[in-house]
Amino acid sequence: KNEVEQSPQNLTAQEGEFITINCSYSVGISALHWLQQHPGGGIVSLFMLSSGKKKHGRLIATINIQEKHSSLHITASHPRDSAVYICAVTNYGGSQGNLIFGKGTKLSVKP
Amino acid sequence: NAGVTQTPKFQVLKTGQSMTLQCAQDMNHEYMSWYRQDPGMGLRLIHYSVGAGITDQGEVPNGYNVSRSTTEDFPLRLLSAAPSQTSVYFCASSIGRGGHDEQFFGPGTRLTVL
Numbered sequence: 184k185n186e187v188e189q190s191p192q193n194l195t196a197q198e199g200e201f202i203t204i205n206c207s208y209s210v211g212i213s214a215l216h217w218l219q220q221h222p223g224g225g226i227v228s229l230f231m232l233s234s235g236k237k238k239h240g241r242l243i244a245t246i247n248i249q250e251k252h253s254s255l256h257i258t259a260s261h262p263r264d265s266a267v268y269i270c271a272v273t274n275y276g277g278s279q280g281n282l283i284f285g286k287g288t289k290l291s292v293k294p
Numbered sequence: 295n296a297g298v299t300q301t302p303k304f305q306v307l308k309t310g311q312s313m314t315l316q317c318a319q320d321m322n323h324e325y326m327s328w329y330r331q332d333p334g335m336g337l338r339l340i341h342y343s344v345g346a347g348i349t350d351q352g353e354v355p356n357g358y359n360v361s362r363s364t365t366e367d368f369p370l371r372l373l374s375a376a377p378s379q380t381s382v383y384f385c386a387s388s389i390g391r392g393g394h395d396e397q398f399f400g401p402g403t404r405l406t407v408l
Contacts, residue, residue: 225401271336284338
């Protein structure tokens with residue numbers, strides 16, 4: 184069983200829709216990261232969080248430590264949001280705090 | 295700042311050839327790492343470094359070698375390329391230890407081994 188599971192694997196939405204991507208993990212963590220991988224391949228960090236909620240523009244990330252679950256929400260989605268969204272966790276007590284990655288959620292937003 | 299740079303962007307090798315993937319960062323980050331990304335799998339850690347002169351193995355280190363002689367540079371060497379090493383390789387860096395800080399990724403190197 185993967186230590187970091189994302190759902191759904193693929194998601195197609197219409198422009199303007201509210202989108203939720205989920206991440207569940209099975210290890211104790213000290214931080215959780217949401218990353219965005221553009222169609223061209225580049226990866227950028229969106230959020231790093233260890234509790235509560237963070238917001239940046241139309242993106243909101245939440246985490247529930249007790250439930251071992253995080254969500255990434257996109258409000259008023261736009262075609263430029265089309266990308267692969269990757270959840271990664273920092274294993275608490277793991278060697279040097281290395282990251283464990285989910286397989287990603289591929290989002291396609293249609294105009 | 296250029297951030298994290300990687301060269302080359304694309305490379306085709308024959309089985310048995312060796313090569314070095316270059317990675318450099320200009321943010322004075324202590325932690326640098328190499329990942330490979332394969333279809334249907336999450337990013338997997340190959341090697342990492344917590345500072346100049348210090349390197350360690352990640353999840354999939356076999357067939358790869360690294361060194362860290364300066365804070366800025368972290369090259370990845372393929373000793374004798376195999377088709378199983380066909381992948382997209384990403385270098386990343388962060389200011390501090392591993393996943394406790396924001397991660398900065400290079401643009402990736404797409405490697406094909408024939």
